[in-house]
Amino acid sequence: MPKMRKKSDLPVKLCAACGLPFTWRKKWERDWETVRFCSDRCRKAGPKREAEAPRATSSSPRAS
Numbered sequence: 001m002p003k004m005r006k007k008s009d010l011p012v013k014l015c016a017a018c019g020l021p022f023t024w025r026k027k028w029e030r031d032w033e034t035v036r037f038c039s040d041r042c043r044k045a046g047p048k049r050e051a052e053a054p055r056a057t058s059s060s061p062r063a064s
């Protein structure tokens, strides 16, 4: 039985900036859970203004 690899097997998220779906990429394998934008460009553009209030990320010790 052939193993079919679909693109849809990969996780997909909606970009918080442009709203388009983007697919898991190798470079995000470590922080896929925190990825919110499809590209650096969108990351710089930032999320659209919506009801979502910015929360302090839960316990991420990145001080100093």
Ligand SMILES: [Zn+2]
Pocket: 015, 016, 017, 018, 019, 020, 037, 038, 039, 042
């Ligand atoms: Zn985007």
